[in-house]
Amino acid sequence: MNIEIIKIEFKGHRRQYYPNVMEYPIRSGDWLIVQTEKGEDIGRVTAVTDKCPDCPHSFSYHIIRKALQDDMEIFYENRQKEAEAQLICKEKIKLLNLEMKLMDVEYQLDRKKITFYYTADERVDFRELVRLLAAVFRTRIEMRQIGVRDEAKRLTGFGTCGLPLCCGLFLEQFEPVNTQSAKDQNLPMNPSKLSGQCGKLKCCLRYELPFYQEEIKRYPQVGNAVFHQNLSGFVEKNDVISGKVICAMENETHIDLLLDEALTARETAVKKGLKGLRYTKTVILDGDVSDLKRIQDE
Numbered sequence: 368m369n370i371e372i373i374k375i376e377f378k379g380h381r382r383q384y385y386p387n388v389m390e391y392p393i394r395s396g397d398w399l400i401v402q403t404e405k406g407e408d409i410g411r412v413t414a415v416t417d418k419c420p421d422c423p424h425s426f427s428y429h430i431i432r433k434a435l436q437d438d439m440e441i442f443y444e445n446r447q448k449e450a451e452a453q454l455i456c457k458e459k460i461k462l463l464n465l466e467m468k469l470m471d472v473e474y475q476l477d478r479k480k481i482t483f484y485y486t487a488d489e490r491v492d493f494r495e496l497v498r499l500l501a502a503v504f505r506t507r508i509e510m511r512q513i514g515v516r517d518e519a520k521r522l523t524g525f526g527t528c529g530l531p532l533c534c535g536l537f538l539e540q541f542e543p544v545n546t547q548s549a550k551d552q553n554l555p556m557n558p559s560k561l562s563g564q565c566g567k568l569k570c571c572l573r574y575e576l577p578f579y580q581e582e583i584k585r586y587p588q589v590g591n592a593v594f595h596q597n598l599s600g601f602v603e604k605n606d607v608i609s610g611k612v613i614c615a616m617e618n619e620t621h622i623d624l625l626l627d628e629a630l631t632a633r634e635t636a637v638k639k640g641l642k643g644l645r646y647t648k649t650v651i652l653d654g655d656v657s658d659l660k661r662i663q664d665e
Contacts, residue, residue, distance in 0.1 A: 369417040373430065375399060375410035378473050379484070379521040380535045382413070385430050393433075400438060400476070402428035409434055409442050409476045438476070445474035452504065456483055459499050467491045470513065471521050480507040486518055516541050519565035526563065526571075533570050544568040552579045553604065582607045586626065592641035593632035595624065601643050602629070 371387035385401055387393060397412045404427075434442070449472040456469050467487040474481055481504055485491075493510050500508045513521075516534065523535030534541070549561055549572055563569040586605040587593070593600050593614050600616035612629035614622050624632060636643075 372416050372418075373399070373412055374414035374416070375401060376413045377403075377408060377410040379471060380523060382539060383410075383428075384426070385428065386426050387415075388429060391430065391433065393430075398434035398439065398442075400431045400434055402431060404428075405475050405480055405482070407431065407476050409438060441476060441478075445476070445478070448478075449474055452481060452483075455503060456496075456500060459496055463496055463499075465491055465493065465496060467493070470518050478506060480509060482509045482511055484511050484513050484518075484521065486515065487512060515565040516567055519563065524564050526569075527560075528571075532564060538570060541570065542573060544570060544572050548572040548576050551576060551583070553606065579607055586612060587629055587633045588643075590644040591633055592636040592643035593624075593629065594636040594639055594641060595622065595628070595632040599636065599639075599641055602633075 373385045373387050373393055375385060376382050393412055393415055395412050398409060400407060400409055453472045460469060467485045469485050471484040497508045520534040523532050526532055561568055587602050589602050591602045598616045598618060600614045602612055603615045604613040610626050611623045614624060616622060
C-alpha cells in the first residue's frame with residue numbers, strides 16, 4: 368500500500384517530507400503540527416504525493432495532527448514575539464561589540480526554544496550573548512550561523528527575471544555552481560549578470576547546463592578550421608539556441624552557418640588539410656576575473 372508523502376514548508380522556506388501514516392485527509396494549504404528535530408512545530412502543506420524520489424528512505428519524524436485555532440493563534444503570536452526578540456538581540460550584539468549580522472529569529476511552536484540565525488565572516492564567540500538572551504527570554508537559546516545563500520532563501524525576494532527567488536520557491540538544497548557552467552552556455556562573464564541576490568553565482572545556471580553539454584557535442588569545436596564558398600576560416604562561436612555556428616573568415620568577415628552547413632565546411636577543411644587555431648576567448652564585461660572568483664562557490 369502506497370503511503371501519502373506530505374511536503375511541509377516552515378518559516379524561512381524550510382521544507383521537509385512526512386509520511387501520512389495515519390491517513391489524515393490532508394490537502395495543500397492545510398496547517399499541520401509535526402515533529403521536528405527541535406520538537407513540535409507548525410508548517411503549511413505545499414504538496415501531497417505518493418511518489419517522492421527526493422524523499423529519504425526512512426522518516427525520523429511524523430505528523431501529530433492538523434493545526435487547531437489555538438495553534439494558529441500561538442503561531443501568529445510567535446511571529447510578533449520574533450520581531451521583538453530580534454530587536455533585543457541586536458541591542459545585545461551591539462552592547463557586546465560582536466562582529467555578526469543577525470538575520471532572523473524563529474520561535475518553536477511550544478516556545479521552549481528560540482533560534483537566532485546570523486551571518487559572520489569569522490567565528491564568533493557568542494557565549495556571553497547566549498547568557499544574556501537566556502536571562503531575558505527564560506528559554507533555550509540556539510545561535511545558528513548560516514551562509515549567504517541560506518540568508519537569501521530565508522528572506523526571499525525577486526530575481527532579475529522578475530520571478531520569486533528559486534531558493535525560496537522550490538529549491539530543496541543548494542548545488543555547486545561555477546563559472547564553467549556559464550562558459551558552457553556561451554554566457555558573457557559579467558559578474559553583475561551572473562550573480563544572484565546572495566552575491567553568489569545564480570543557481571539557475573545549472574538548469575539548462577546538461578542540455579548544452581549534450582548538444583554541444585554535435586558542433587565543431589571553437590578554433591576548428593572551416594572552408595566555405597572558397598574561403599577558409601575558423602569556428603569562432605557555437606550558438607546552440609539558434610542552431611548556428613559563427614565563423615571568422617580569411618577576408619575579415621563573419622558568417623553564420625547552420626549546423627549542417629558548418630559540419631560540411633568543417634569536413635571540406637579537413638580534406639584540404641587546413642589547420643585550425645588554438646582559440647580561447649573569454650569575454651569580460653563590466654568586471655574582471657577576480658570578480659567572478661569572488662562570487663563563485665568554492
